Amino acid sequence: MKKALAILMAVLLVGAFIGMAQVSNPNTMIEETIGTIATLDPAWGYDTASGEAMWQVYDNLIQYDGPSIKKFLPMLSTNVPSAKDGTILDNGKTYIFHIRQGVYFHNGDILTPEDVVYSFERTLIFDRAGGPSWMLAEPMLPMINGAYVDSIEQWATKLAGVKSYSDLFIKGTRTPKNAKYKQALIDTFKLVSKVFEIKGNDVIIHLPHPYPPLLFILAHGANWGAIIDKKWAVANGAWPGTADTWWKYHNPTREKDPLYSIMNGTGPFVLERWTKGREIVFKRFDEYWAGPAKIEYAVIKRINEFTTRKLDLVRGNADMIYVPIQYINQVKGIKGIDVTPGKGFPTLTIINMFFNWTIASKGNPYIGSGKLDGNGIPPDFFANLDVRKAFEYLFPYKAFIDQVNLGHAITPNGAIPKGMLGYNPKVPPTYHQDLAKAAEYFKKAYNGELWKKGFKFTIVYNSGNTQRQTACEMVRAFARKINPKFIVNVKSELWASFLDDYLAGKLPMFSLGWLADYPDPYDFAQPYYSSTGAYGSTLGAAYVKWAKVHMDPLVNASMKTTDPQKRAAIYEKLNVLAYDNALFLWLDQPYAVHVQRSWVKGWYYNAMRPGVDFYSLSK
Template identity: 45%
Template sequence: MKSKVWLWIVIAVVVIGAGVLVLNKKPAEVAKTTEVAGFNPDIFVYAGSGDAETLEPSRAYDTASSEIIYQCYDNLVAYKPGSLSEFIPMLATEVPSVENGLISKDGRTYTIPIRKGVKFHNGAELTPEDVEYSFERNMLADPVGGPVWMLIEPLLGASTIEDYACELAGVDDFSKVNAANLLKTAQAVMKAVEVKGDNVVFHLAQPYPPFLSILARNSSWTVILNKQWMIEQGDWDGKAETWTQWHNLDTEKQTLFEQAMGTGPYKLVEWDRSNSKHTLEAFADYWQGPAAIKTVIINNSVTEFNTRKLMLQKGEADAIYVPVENSPQIEGMSGVNLLRGLPRLSNVCAIFNQNINATDNEFVGSGKLDGNGIPADFFSDLNIRKAFSYAFDYEAFIKEVVLGEASVPYGVIPAGLNGFFDEKGFRYSYDPEKAEEYFKKAFNGEVWEKGFKVSLIWNIPNTTRKTACEILAAGIEAINPKFKVEVQGMEWATMLPRRREGRLPMVFIGWLADYADPHNFVYPYLHSKGDLITFTGENGRALAAKEFDPLVNAGINELNPEKRVEIYTKLQKKSLELAPHLMLYDSCDRVAMKDYVKGYVFDPICPAQYDFYALSKTKE
């Protein structure tokens, strides 16, 4: 029997109360209730930790920033409730497909009819030109390190707008691109996204199976902006000749750094940056009907969990952020719903830096393989990477540290996506004997004879990563007394420049899916130009270019679903064989909210923990 091989994911949809959001339907009206003991059905307070970096859609690539953008803007399509492979219209009136003729048979042209009568927060009406401008503007802005590569890759066949311009000009430095080729670059962007009547037409450089996923709600980089308002604020004027004036601007110089103008259910009233607090107000003219909750306050200044817990107990917050280690303190709390083990399309790893910047670097000791340090290319030896991978006690970590809210990974692709497999025995597990075997092979036996000393760095206050470092250190040191692994905590602001400079021997980091397709994991983790493979250094990128790039490129260009599965399965297995990263665990999430909060639905890919438009507050 032929199996189903299209992109799929089994979602454990968790719903609390009534009033679950269904697109194109107005939420149920919530009766006004008398305010008692601070309860106000019109106001929702969320207490979190860690503020947004920016509200600029072309740059925002962190969950705190994306959470605000999510509430204030709309996308062309949205995921169908309960699915990450089917879509429903949002600002589009119809989801394009080959069957309805809105996707060409070769998969390279997408025609999207734009909804009429939709208003922006300033009262202006949405037009196809706004949609066209939004995509062109973001592609040309393309801030370094931002998410716009996900548009440039399918539409231009490049990784960044600078790469595209350099290739066009035949140079290796963007500063050397002449005016003629800069103009051609903008013209190529404008040709890729065009208005035809009431439709916006996307012309792809090559077939790109996950293109609709990239357009879908949850993607901050494809939200729709108001062209005229943006120009009035001093942003790009829409002319091909001027785009470089707005390209890769400093974060705080971008128009939307701390303001928002969208068509979404909430308007941004204020971002109090000094107090890490965002205030949102329901948009009365929202095209799907006004939200039940009129005011949302997102307070990200509450860094202490005990303070957040007390706020939840007293009703000063309707929901709070709960780190996994604190879940037991919320369990059974009166008047509170705690949902645990919610499966995220996310994983956490430790990246092996195969070209450590060893100059004046305290993390590598002597910088030599002499028992008092490690050489810069220490992790270039596959035996070292395999030994470290077998020295980590995955099961103990998941049971004792993340309290069962995770699973042992089978590679870079998490469960639920094409290419994932769970063949028994085909994954790393805690095996000191195998770790010893590979340590003895490393560097022709020198590692075992001389030993080494290395530091593992975790970002304060992430105690989960601290414990992961400690478990790995203990596992390694138990194998040979000559192995010394120090665990050191460092403030995020201090650690970031050292990470950029390539000084960290291992980089502990998590990845939350941008969209529901295996390409969004294999590209950042395995492609030589991926965001995460960058931390492996020159040797790691060279390994990726040789071993992974051909398969990653083949997977994204393949339209046959069965062949895509075969390609991603090969990538998954190869990622285990070559171990460019130590994959620690596939993530789960948790939420804690008052029991009078209704309408919550868990979304495994949403950057926002809460879709406030779907919620209401009702005391029974």
């Protein structure tokens, strides 16, 4: 009996291992990851998980050339506009796209230039709060008082002469209060519609001002530039394309967006089904203009547990999985699994610590007494250059990369990531840990008072982020090492509380990061350095005042020229200013790490691609 059991076990084990070696589901490619797809509507999506789903189904006018983030290839446009061939004119204000003919949408409709124009116009009028429409609004809507316009609402309020967009409507409705306001709304749309011209089979974009990153914003991977089928969209309840109704379709709630769970693109895959929060399944589109995909089905599963993902990969039930960097060694060295070394693939992500120059002091528990008395810090603590420099020299950058990122990252030298225009690895230099110098700056700050009295404040990180937690702990440990009177408390907060304190300006020092919207340095320089940037504007009144004088002119100048060399020089200058003034404590720019079964062929890295390009893959 025992012998029989032993034989049975052996057979089962051998069977299990044979199963591991065979290619599982040869026509289906399965990716297991953690992101929750928020929407399938290109005008709404502003997250990587949604972007990955849209990548498979929707095409854009142009696409990146394989792994390059600087070269383009045609896609639904048969040309990549350039000044050389006369398809970029008027000093970068006119772009001509020749629309590909004979392209089918998944429902059988044929692509027309009207679809292209409708797609862009819809993104502009859709303009959901917190969404991606600003990327089309900045280049396509005229400036107001010399500043880019991020939302169509700004023009509507200006033309109507009201204070806020909601003033245009009867309370609780989307009905304009009077004929004048209605006309202002219609006139606003005229600003949108005049950007686009259809001439035969060409779509011509007339920008009100040059905007160097435009092609990046329209390239595949940027779902806000994806081309949808106008006829299908309207039939499903989306904006009908008329000037006198657009505000009814503007900034909808999620539940009122008719395209949030349906898709109809020209891409290589058709949406088969979307089981929300679990998986999305795509089926090959055999009529794809560039030829059908090699695999029949593509599946993206959301599996939160790393152990489950790993076991699925080992068993061959997943072809590729997301592996957080701290677990990377757990998948290395397993037969049949490839871990693509990340060193060649810098992500376009910058993680850093922020100094709040004017901390909101009212009811703020993070700054102790709020005075320089050893039991707190004054609200303008980080407006002091010596203090900021001391913290820059205090941080153990190399240990952070080696221990926390396991070597899969580099220390940035500014907001511009490696791989992007304007990045120069030597200028400015990166800060390095030098405790003697840190002590020197601390002694210098506040004429020696700080060194004598010490300080006490709290660094906050959003809970669950172990990398940021370790960075905070490192600051705490080395501050205390320099002077026992330097007390830094570390506190974790749920995202909700973190956001609450962040928006209230209460956090003295905190860690966040930035992921590229498009691979142009402006996308990093503006949010970090500008006084109106997503981060710059939240670092306190003192920073805003300083940035207006020192950073804004340069950030603005970088968009006034299309000459890459001139632009690169400006971004380098901004980075040098940031270094000299110790504006941010740059933690890391991570490398991408890709983990897959060895049988998966055709994978390549592109920093701007959200997730996997199933079209390139085979088994």
